[in-house]
Each structure stands twice: as C-alpha cells, then as structure tokens.
Amino acid sequence: MRTALYDKEAESGIVATLVHHPEFIMQSDHLKPNHFYNKENGCIYWAIQELYKKGIDKIDAFNIESMINTNQAVKRMTEKFNVKDMQEFIELSSTISRSSSSEYNMLVNKVMEFAFKRELHGLLSKLSGECYNDEIDLEQLNNKVYKSIGDITEKFLATNSVEIFGDKIGELWDEVLQRRTDNGMFGLPSKFPTINNYFTYETTELVLLKARMKMGKSCFMMNEAIHKLRMGIPTVYFDTEMADRLFLERMIANISGVELKKVKSGLYNEEESAKIEEAKSWIQGQPFVHIYNPQFTNEEIYAICNILKYKIGLQFVIFDYMKGNTLDSSALYNELGGRCDFLKNEVAGVLELAVLAACQLNRQNQVADSDKLERYASVSMSWRNKTSDEIIMDGEECGNYRLNISLNRLGEQMDDSEYIDFVFDGSKMRIDETEKQHATAIEPF
Structure with missing residues (x-):
C-alpha cells in the first residue's frame, strides 16, 4: 500500500530533462512549482521556467543559482530543504534526462496526477469534518462538495499542453467523419x-x-x-x-x-x-x-x-x-x-x-x-x-x-x-x- 503520494523519479526526471531540453517547458505550462512534492525540485523547476521566459536557454549551475537568488522566498525554501551543490546536480542530470517530448510529458502527467491526489485527499479530509457540523444542511453540504471537487477538477484537468494545430488534424478529421450521417x-x-x-x-x-x-x-x-x-x-x-x-x-x-x-x-x-x-x-x-x-x-x-x-x-x-x-x-x-x-x-x-x-x-x-x-x-x-x-x-x-x-x-x-x-x-x-x-x-x- 502506498504511504506517500508522490513519485520521486518522475519529479527528478522533469528537472533533469529541462537542464538539457529547456524548450520542453513550453509543453508543461500547466505544471506549477507547487505541484512538486519535493520542494527542491519545485524551486529548480521554477528557476528554469523563469530563465527560459527571459530567453536564457543555457541551463547551468551558475544561471540556476543566480535565478534562485533573485527571489528571497525561493532562496529561503532551497536553504530550508538543503539544496545540493548545483554543479553536482547538473553532472548527474544527464543520467536520468529524457530525450523526447513524449517521455517528458509522461513524467509531467505523473507529477500532476500525484499533486491532484494530494490536494483531493486534503479536501476530502476537510469535507469529512463538515459532516459533524450541525449548522450545515444537506443541500448546503451537497453544493459545497460538488463545488469544491469541481474547482479541483477544473484546476487540474481543464489544462492541456499546447499543441501545434497541424499535429491534431488527423484526430480532428476523424471526429468530423464520425459526426456525419x-x-x-x-x-x-x-x-x-x-x-x-x-x-x-x-x-x-x-x-x-x-x-x-x-x-x-x-x-x-x-x-x-x-x-x-x-x-x-x-x-x-x-x-x-x-x-x-x-x-x-x-x-x-x-x-x-x-x-x-x-x-x-x-x-x-x-x-x-x-x-x-x-x-x-x-x-x-x-x-x-x-x-x-x-x-x-x-x-x-x-x-x-x-x-x-x-x-x-x-x-x-x-x-x-x-x-x-x-x-x-x-x-x-x-x-x-x-x-x-x-x-x-x-x-x-x-x-x-x-x-x-x-x-x-x-x-x-x-x-x-x-x-x-x-x-x-x-x-x-x-x-x-x-x-x-x-x-x-x-x-x-x-x-x-x-x-x-x-x-x-x-x-x-x-x-x-x-x-x-x-x-x-x-x-x-x-x-x-x-x-x-x-x-x-x-x-x-
């Protein structure tokens, strides 16, 4: 039985892949730093994301550390979780980096899946407490449950990676054909x-x-x-x-x-x-x-x-x-x-x-x-x-x-x-x- 709702290999694989293929981050704009269970990985992901936004695609130890130092909150978080030497991380990243966008997206989906499960678990624990609230009636509780779950569903499942339109033509045309009578x-x-x-x-x-x-x-x-x-x-x-x-x-x-x-x-x-x-x-x-x-x-x-x-x-x-x-x-x-x-x-x-x-x-x-x-x-x-x-x-x-x-x-x-x-x-x-x-x-x- 799983005791922790996260996948260490998937999280590490994402940031390692971005070191070598920072352009892949354009396919995962729906993945946020707070979706990482390991805060160290989340901070590195944030730094690479910010670097790429600024047009910097050389992801090395110096640039990552420099970006982290621009944000005091992120800097404090990395110190709290004892971030390893960045140069050592860069050297190790090549062994777990993925070379294709499809492999990278599989890792992203896995991290999103566990982030969703953690948030859902927390919400259900909170809602279970409402069951003991004598001041909330059935209709109010029902509306609260569906709204809360709907908000999480929209937050995690309504986001999609950006695709080139031409890549979707085959699937879309199949849909056109299926609709005909x-x-x-x-x-x-x-x-x-x-x-x-x-x-x-x-x-x-x-x-x-x-x-x-x-x-x-x-x-x-x-x-x-x-x-x-x-x-x-x-x-x-x-x-x-x-x-x-x-x-x-x-x-x-x-x-x-x-x-x-x-x-x-x-x-x-x-x-x-x-x-x-x-x-x-x-x-x-x-x-x-x-x-x-x-x-x-x-x-x-x-x-x-x-x-x-x-x-x-x-x-x-x-x-x-x-x-x-x-x-x-x-x-x-x-x-x-x-x-x-x-x-x-x-x-x-x-x-x-x-x-x-x-x-x-x-x-x-x-x-x-x-x-x-x-x-x-x-x-x-x-x-x-x-x-x-x-x-x-x-x-x-x-x-x-x-x-x-x-x-x-x-x-x-x-x-x-x-x-x-x-x-x-x-x-x-x-x-x-x-x-x-x-x-x-x-x-x-």
Missing part, C-alpha cells in the same frame, strides 16, 4: 425540418429560445424533448416552472393526441383512454429525466448532468428557463449572463452536451441585457404568436406562430423580416411546422 445531417436534428437547414443541436453548443411570457416556449422545448426521445436520445429537462404532474399531463396530451383538459379531468372515452395508457407506457421506457426546482444552482445542474452522463448516457439538456433572483437591473443582467456562460462553457462545453435553454423577453421584446446572453449562445431564436394581420397576410394554412433565428454561429442567419411558420395547438400541447410556408414579399424595382 447517411442523410448528410450532423448533430441532433430539430423536430422542425426547416430549422435543420440553419442549425442542429451540436455538442458543446448552446441554443437560446427567447419568448414573451405565456407564449408557449415551454411547449416548444417539450416538443423538442419528445422528438429527441423518439430518436433514442437520453434527455434531461430542468424546469423552473412546472412540477412533475403538470409536465406529465402535457406530455401525455402531446403523445396521445388527447386534449389536455380531458387528460386532467378524466372525461375521455375508451379509445382515448387506451391512447393515454399507451403514452404512459411509452414515457416509462424512455431515458428521460424531468426535474422541477424554481431555484437551481449551477453546482446542482452540473452535478446532475455529470451523473446522468454515466447513468443514462445523457446527450441533450433542456433548461426552462433562465430567470434572475433580484430586482436590481444591473445585477439581473450579470446573473442571467453568468447562467448563460455556465450553460455554454461548463454544461455544454466541459461535459460535451447539446443544450437548449429559454429566456423571457420583456415588453420591448428584449432579453434584459441581451448582449450578455448572446455573447455565449451559439444560436438565438425569437418565438411568438402571429398578429391577426400576419395570419391574414400569410394565410391560415401558414399557422399562428412564427420563429426567427436572429443569431446563428452554426450556419445561415435570418434577416429580421424572415421567419418560419408554425401551428401551435395548445389543447394538445403540439407544435408543428406548417407544410406551407408564407410567401416572401418581393421588393419593387
């Missing part, structure tokens, strides 16, 4: 065919749906969720408004085609009853999770998604919807921007998931400080009902709702005057793209 589609397609001409729900990307209150944005996202489940795509739906029972009633109405008021009241016939039972049975067999909480924390969202990746193979995340907890407009803008940043970079980016989120438009049809949200979103869509004049102009067969793709970093973007036609049947919670789309007005010469 026989029908030319990539990513997760939308339920609505025309949307797929503009974008699909891709991993690491965030799609934002904007709408005024009570305009059916939740129904839009539920329709997308059911569509993904029909494709066999594991999905989670974070809901800040509807509890499980309300969501189930709407889901059953959508799938069965039985009106929502009948599902709620029980006033349906035998044929409709059979359709409802069939819908319930189908839902039970799906890799789907619906979670209601008016005040989700980022830590909860991340932890749930991370768990579901392993539990059900999660691929698609819906968050309904982004809202703030303050009346102060400036603080609200920052809060919404922070949540959008989190969904894009942490949930979509780090966990490699496709994310669809909604936010509410104000009376001016704007989203708080929209720049703070759309700076992170890959796609931004505006969803609303048509006016009476628009229905007459487009024709009733072109539906009662419209969608404009106002921002699209994944493909073609629409003009403000362009939109896709939809029919929204609120009685059955169904949204469908109309077969006939409105005619585009032709500008006169």
Whole structure:
C-alpha cells in the first residue's frame, strides 16, 4: 500500500530533462512549482521556467543559482530543504534526462496526477469534518462538495499542453467523419425540418429560445424533448416552472393526441383512454429525466448532468428557463449572463452536451441585457404568436406562430423580416411546422 503520494523519479526526471531540453517547458505550462512534492525540485523547476521566459536557454549551475537568488522566498525554501551543490546536480542530470517530448510529458502527467491526489485527499479530509457540523444542511453540504471537487477538477484537468494545430488534424478529421450521417445531417436534428437547414443541436453548443411570457416556449422545448426521445436520445429537462404532474399531463396530451383538459379531468372515452395508457407506457421506457426546482444552482445542474452522463448516457439538456433572483437591473443582467456562460462553457462545453435553454423577453421584446446572453449562445431564436394581420397576410394554412433565428454561429442567419411558420395547438400541447410556408414579399424595382 502506498504511504506517500508522490513519485520521486518522475519529479527528478522533469528537472533533469529541462537542464538539457529547456524548450520542453513550453509543453508543461500547466505544471506549477507547487505541484512538486519535493520542494527542491519545485524551486529548480521554477528557476528554469523563469530563465527560459527571459530567453536564457543555457541551463547551468551558475544561471540556476543566480535565478534562485533573485527571489528571497525561493532562496529561503532551497536553504530550508538543503539544496545540493548545483554543479553536482547538473553532472548527474544527464543520467536520468529524457530525450523526447513524449517521455517528458509522461513524467509531467505523473507529477500532476500525484499533486491532484494530494490536494483531493486534503479536501476530502476537510469535507469529512463538515459532516459533524450541525449548522450545515444537506443541500448546503451537497453544493459545497460538488463545488469544491469541481474547482479541483477544473484546476487540474481543464489544462492541456499546447499543441501545434497541424499535429491534431488527423484526430480532428476523424471526429468530423464520425459526426456525419447517411442523410448528410450532423448533430441532433430539430423536430422542425426547416430549422435543420440553419442549425442542429451540436455538442458543446448552446441554443437560446427567447419568448414573451405565456407564449408557449415551454411547449416548444417539450416538443423538442419528445422528438429527441423518439430518436433514442437520453434527455434531461430542468424546469423552473412546472412540477412533475403538470409536465406529465402535457406530455401525455402531446403523445396521445388527447386534449389536455380531458387528460386532467378524466372525461375521455375508451379509445382515448387506451391512447393515454399507451403514452404512459411509452414515457416509462424512455431515458428521460424531468426535474422541477424554481431555484437551481449551477453546482446542482452540473452535478446532475455529470451523473446522468454515466447513468443514462445523457446527450441533450433542456433548461426552462433562465430567470434572475433580484430586482436590481444591473445585477439581473450579470446573473442571467453568468447562467448563460455556465450553460455554454461548463454544461455544454466541459461535459460535451447539446443544450437548449429559454429566456423571457420583456415588453420591448428584449432579453434584459441581451448582449450578455448572446455573447455565449451559439444560436438565438425569437418565438411568438402571429398578429391577426400576419395570419391574414400569410394565410391560415401558414399557422399562428412564427420563429426567427436572429443569431446563428452554426450556419445561415435570418434577416429580421424572415421567419418560419408554425401551428401551435395548445389543447394538445403540439407544435408543428406548417407544410406551407408564407410567401416572401418581393421588393419593387
């Protein structure tokens, strides 16, 4: 059983290699001096790093000692740990030096691994003490655990050595090929065919749906969720408004085609009853999770998604919807921007998931400080009902709702005057793209 969490040979091998190949340090900028268990090695590593930054690539005893002497804290540390004569170290370094960058990186990974284990061990010891704290409840402890572990994970695992882009071409192109399908589609397609001409729900990307209150944005996202489940795509739906029972009633109405008021009241016939039972049975067999909480924390969202990746193979995340907890407009803008940043970079980016989120438009049809949200979103869509004049102009067969793709970093973007036609049947919670789309007005010469 290991009693010390460090690898003496790996630490010595790193600094010995840098004496002969100081340029390798450019591949390990994520390795810090405090990651070394042996403080002597950490100080020498720091000195070589500083020398190389200054353009000095002659690593000898004189230069190392001179650099160490420029920093009193480092100098005291080397004296405390009894650093050997630098010339002797230089002479011995050639016997354990590595000659290739791949060998050097293996040593770096080993030192990082043990630094991570030491810090994790210390954190878990600290968190175990919180278990005896009567003033902290389950939710607080849970959030603290996931945030603390998440911080360490980000600190150690989110850093990568710098690679020449050309060295990654083969791997990246393989990824491009794997994403292709026989029908030319990539990513997760939308339920609505025309949307797929503009974008699909891709991993690491965030799609934002904007709408005024009570305009059916939740129904839009539920329709997308059911569509993904029909494709066999594991999905989670974070809901800040509807509890499980309300969501189930709407889901059953959508799938069965039985009106929502009948599902709620029980006033349906035998044929409709059979359709409802069939819908319930189908839902039970799906890799789907619906979670209601008016005040989700980022830590909860991340932890749930991370768990579901392993539990059900999660691929698609819906968050309904982004809202703030303050009346102060400036603080609200920052809060919404922070949540959008989190969904894009942490949930979509780090966990490699496709994310669809909604936010509410104000009376001016704007989203708080929209720049703070759309700076992170890959796609931004505006969803609303048509006016009476628009229905007459487009024709009733072109539906009662419209969608404009106002921002699209994944493909073609629409003009403000362009939109896709939809029919929204609120009685059955169904949204469908109309077969006939409105005619585009032709500008006169």
